[in-house]
Each structure stands twice: as C-alpha cells, then as structure tokens.
Amino acid sequence: MANKLPTYFISHGGGPWPWVPQMREIFANLERSFVEMVDDLPQKPKAVLMISGHWEAEMVQVMASPQPPMVYDYGGFPAHTYSVVYPSPGAPEIAEKALNLLKDAEIAVELNVTQGYDHGTFVPMAIMYPQANVPLFQISLQASYDPATHLAMGRALAPLRDEGVLIVGSGLSYHNLRLFGPEAREPSDGFDAWLHDALMQEPDARTAAMIDWESAPYARVSHKQEDHLVPIFVALGAAEGEAATMIYHEKGLFGGVTASSYRFG
Template structure:
C-alpha cells in the first residue's frame, strides 16, 4: 500500500458549494479540491479530517458508522440547514486512531454522536461528490497548544501507510472581524511568512510554527487559532516532507489571501 500525503486546506466559508455566488467566488478553491483525489497514489481507504470547527477537552475521534450533520453556521439561506452529505463513517479506523493517540500519551476518547461540520462536509462534497468515501474526524484540543497538535499529527502518521488520507481543514487567514480590503495587508503578510517557513528544513520549520505568534500579523490573521491548528496536525503527520502549494488566491472575501498545502 502506498503512503498517502497529508494536506492542509483553506476550506472556504460556510456552506459555499450550495450558494451560487459564493461558489463562483471560490471557483479556484473548488478546482483544487476536485483535483485532490486524482493526485493521490491510490484510492484512500478513508479520509480523516481535522477541522477547525470541532474541539474538545481531550482529543476526540468520531466513531459513528453514519455520522449526522452539524450546521455550525448562521445567516445562510434556510435550505443550507437541510444539506445532507451522507458519507459513511469509519468505526474500525476510529478505534485504531484512538489507540494510536493513546499510545502517544495524549488524552483521547471516542465520540459516537459527533457529526460532520461544514469544515468537513463542504470540501468533501467537492472532493467526493457521491459521498461514497468513508470519512471521520479527530477534534482539536481546547487551548490549541501547538506542541500537542504536532504530537497528534505524529501519532496519526502510521495511518498514512494504511490507506488513510489525513486532511487538516481550516483557513490560513481567519479573522471574521477583519475582512474585506482591511484584511489584505495582514493576510498577505502572514501568508508570505507561512509559505517561507514551510520551505525551511524540518527542525527549523517545526520550531517556527511552534512559535507562530511571532510571525508578522499573526494575531491579526488569527485572533483565535482554531483554523490554523489543523495545519500543525497535517504537518506533524508528515514532518520533514516537502510542502507544495495546492491552492493560492488573493482577494477572496474582498481582500483575503489564502493558501492550501500538500505535504509529501
């Protein structure tokens, strides 16, 4: 079985694939997501998503065979609260994942009730529109400790050799209070730093990201780092492997620069 790469994707906004004007705005993102399955070494056994929209006190692993939907957004058309993405879960892989996390001495539990949030079902609906790819999630941990999330990624790394595609789903810029033209400078500054850091040698790259708050415009780009931390997991699972930009766009949301990356 071939080793899977890992990804960090900037996943767009809300239920954008179901909203025509947003879908047009994210046409370039849609193209990059739709192309992801064709750039894998083989068809995955499952997709494991780490979304910026689910966090718990301890790392939690979605274990339902048929995960429900979580409409974790507001202000969108009524029909977007009826979206269904009926991909199967992966209960056996969930238990395997739990064992790996616990073996790394990280706190973890199974979550049989958790459903797909929009950081998962929106990009997956583009990547696998037939909803036929087993999909499950691992939560973030409260506090967003970078080292803990790198450790989570390292713990998950063996899954890459078992046919599991690991995807961190967030946004390289996420400050909902500063969008539009005012976001142009801080998002560009932080994005430029991020792209530069990801080309550094392994130890330097990890060290820089552990200290990400020292980056230009860091706390403007991420007032809360829930949408950045999935990057640490994806990178921890592919530490030392080459980073490649899979999506880069300037001017979304009226001024935001955003990037997605592949590792390995």
C-alpha cells in the same frame, strides 16, 4: 499494500459555499484545488480523516459513529443549506486504530459516537468525493490549541497514512471574520507570506518556526483565535520530514483576503 498518502492543510472557504451559487463562483479556484487534490492522489483513500477548525474538546475526541449526522455550524445562510446531507459512512474501525495510536503517544483521548460532520469537513468532501463513497471520520482539536500537542497528534497518527488513510487538516490560513474586505489585504498577505516561507524550510527549522507562529507578522490579526490554523499542525506532524507544496493560493477573496493550502509529502 497501500501507498503512503500525503497529508494536507486546506483553506476550506466560507460557510456552505457549494450550495450558494454566488459563493460557489467566488470559490471557483478553491473548488478546482479540491478536485486536483483527489486527482493527484496515488489511489482512492481507504478513508479520510479530517481535523476541522470547527470541532474542539478539552479531551481529544475521535468520531466513531458508523453514520455520523450533520452539524450546521453556520448562520445567516439560505434555508436550504440547513438541510444539506453528506451521507458518507463513518469509519469506526479506523477510528479505533486512531484512538489507540493517540493513547500510545500518551495523548488523552476518547471515542465520541454522537458527533456529526461539521462544515469544515462536509464542505470540502462534497467537492472531493461528491458520491460520498469514501468512509470519513473526524478527530477534534484539543481546546488549548497548543502547537506541540497537535504536532504530537499528527506524529501519532502518521502510521494511518501507510494504510491508505488520507489525513486532512481543514481550516483557513487567514481567519478574522471581523476584518474582511480591503482591510484584510495587508495582514493576510503578510501572514501568508510568512507561512509559505516557514513551510519551505528544512524540517527541523520548519517545525520550530511553526511552533513559534505567534511571532509571525500579523499573526494575531490573522488568527485572533487560532482554531482555523491549528489543523495545520496535525497535518504537518503526520508528515514532519517531508516536503511541503502549495496547492492553492488566492489573493483578493472578499475584496482583500489572501488564502493558501498545502500538501505535505
């Protein structure tokens, strides 16, 4: 019998940073946190389920390819970063289970056999499991970004944790590409402090606070579009009654950004 695995919300960094030496140096602490995530698990996962801020759809999609292709969803990086391959196998049988769990929760969902790994998925996985020896699949965000919908997705997917599936929401705790550098310090600090306080509350209050995230200080400065925040709702929903632990926290990225990651359970 597999041990129940925790869930995570991770800040995944910028673009294909592990393959750009100057960027890899910037994200050294983030890289260390990904390695520690794996070291802290009670067992090697049967599969990893990523919910990335880089894939959304009107109807929730479940990746079902046995060998997903690559999606280079970034621009302006060195040519070699567009030939990176992370060859982890897919997990079509577990994807089918995930599909049925979501259907049972009356969430509109369908399989997608063509979608590939986006950089919100293959970047952290390349650090976590560089041998690409853990089956991997993704589930999309629902394009409304509705917190309640994504919390419900997490609740529906929670039984996968008992089967050794590691559920990871991959985004960024601060994501305003137009406001980096020193100007990002105040809003990212302010929102990050609110996020930490919200997640440290008891479960009912935590869920209520997160649903009302737009009332947080600097909420819409930090997340003008919340695609990189919404993965946290799935991770939280899948471990809603369990404690949160900060596993990564850094100030001054790119001259001003504060970013954090969390474990649930």
